[in-house]
Amino acid sequence: MQTETTLAQADVSELDLVKRCQAGETEAFDELVTRYRTRIFAMIYNMVHNEQDAWDLAQDSFVKAWKSIKRFRGRSSFYTWIYRIVMNVTIDWLRKKQVKGAGVEFDDAIQLREVNPASKTLPKADPLPFERMERNEIRQKIDKAIAQLSPEHRAVILMKETEGMQYHEIAEALGCSIGTVMSRLFYARKKLQNLLKDVYENI
Amino acid sequence: MKTFEEKWTAWLDGQLTGKELDDFEASLPDKAAAEAEKLEVQKLGTLLKRELGARSFSNEEFFSHQLRERIARETAQARDGAKSTWWTIPRLVWTGATSLALFLICAFVVLHGTKPVEQSEYLTQILNMRVDPAVSPNATISVFETTKQDRVTVIWTEGLQSLPSDYAAK
Numbered sequence: 001m002q003t004e005t006t007l008a009q010a011d012v013s014e015l016d017l018v019k020r021c022q023a024g025e026t027e028a029f030d031e032l033v034t035r036y037r038t039r040i041f042a043m044i045y046n047m048v049h050n051e052q053d054a055w056d057l058a059q060d061s062f063v064k065a066w067k068s069i070k071r072f073r074g075r076s077s078f079y080t081w082i083y084r085i086v087m088n089v090t091i092d093w094l095r096k097k098q099v100k101g102a103g104v105e106f107d108d109a110i111q112l113r114e115v116n117p118a119s120k121t122l123p124k125a126d127p128l129p130f131e132r133m134e135r136n137e138i139r140q141k142i143d144k145a146i147a148q149l150s151p152e153h154r155a156v157i158l159m160k161e162t163e164g165m166q167y168h169e170i171a172e173a174l175g176c177s178i179g180t181v182m183s184r185l186f187y188a189r190k191k192l193q194n195l196l197k198d199v200y201e202n203i
Numbered sequence: 204m205k206t207f208e209e210k211w212t213a214w215l216d217g218q219l220t221g222k223e224l225d226d227f228e229a230s231l232p233d234k235a236a237a238e239a240e241k242l243e244v245q246k247l248g249t250l251l252k253r254e255l256g257a258r259s260f261s262n263e264e265f266f267s268h269q270l271r272e273r274i275a276r277e278t279a280q281a282r283d284g285a286k287s288t289w290w291t292i293p294r295l296v297w298t299g300a301t302s303l304a305l306f307l308i309c310a311f312v313v314l315h316g317t318k319p320v321e322q323s324e325y326l327t328q329i330l331n332m333r334v335d336p337a338v339s340p341n342a343t344i345s346v347f348e349t350t351k352q353d354r355v356t357v358i359w360t361e362g363l364q365s366l367p368s369d370y371a372a373k
Contacts, residue, residue, distance in 0.1 A: 026274060033267055041266070042258040051260065059270055066274050135254075142254050161251040167218075179209050186208035189215075189244055192251075200246040203253075 014078050021069045047090050061086040083173040094151040145195035153188040215244050
């Protein structure tokens with residue numbers, strides 16, 4: 001959960017930053033954005049499969065967060081709170097777009113790269129062309145499989161498997177019960193097991 | 204009461220403990236198959252984490268820059284919006300009060316200009332006196348008034364045999 005938080009950032013507590021945001025300090029909000037932008041963008045991208053849409057939705061989510069930060073009472077972590085905004089924005093957008101999950105909206109031109117936490121200090125080892133092709137193929141299969149899930153099921157499986165969030169955190173972010181989260185997780189996993197069996201069997 | 208789906212999910216994620224875990228595992232018809240599926244789900248989780256968890260985007264600084272500009276713009280717009288609203292209400296009140304004052308002034312002027320002519324003192328007196336029908340059975344009294352220049356009142360009487368004494372005294 002703290003992949004982008006550096007040691008320098010860690011000494012400024014999140015709650016302090018939130019309080020400064022509530023006092024109208026945009027610099028503090030900028031700091032929070034820096035901490036979470038990558039994970040939030042990645043999460044939205046995994047939901048919508050289009051870089052431009054993910055960018056816009058991430059921007060909308062942060063703007064909404066800024067506008068409503070005074071209402072944040074600190075009952076949950078800031079991350080869970082902003083995730084709720086992100087999920088509302090993204091799921092609403094997906095519903096409006098009426099994505100049926102056939103993988104129709106893939107952005108093949110996207111240039112994604114892996115986050116290497118030590119990339120600033122160590123030379124990055126690029127994968128071989130064959131390996132890169134293979135990884136791209138796997139990612140496409142995963143994207144297509146996820147696109148076949150409903151927005152709610154996508155949200156649950158991504159928060160659980162890629163973010164490592166607990167049931168209660170997911171429930172809070174989605175505004176539903178823990179039982180609903182577990183039930184959605186059950187069906188989402190079953191579907192992905194069927195669609196990706198040949199992929200995960202070979203890893 | 205948890206459903207099967209909830210218990211299964213909790214079991215896969217290692218969230219079942221104690222008696223709940225024992226009861227659930229005892230209820231499984233084929234524990235070996237369930238364990239195999241658990242392994243599959245773990246592999247699926249590893250795959251998703253490896254492939255999707257590592258995604259990023261390349262223009263983080265530009266993203267923040269754009270966001271800062273958007274927030275500044277929207278905050279300024281909101282402030283201007285609040286300002287213009289603040290000015291609109293007094294302006295509306297001022298306009299309303301001025302309009303009302305103008306209306307009252309106009310109404311006062313018009314009403315004064317067309318003030319009905321006061322009834323003649325004499326006519327009032329004659330009408331109030333009630334001519335005695337026994338004395339003057341066919342008496343008619345007509346009054347003509349003009350206010351074009353000086354006020355002139357003409358009283359035309361017919362068949363009046365005598366004037367009321369009060370009137371005569373005037």
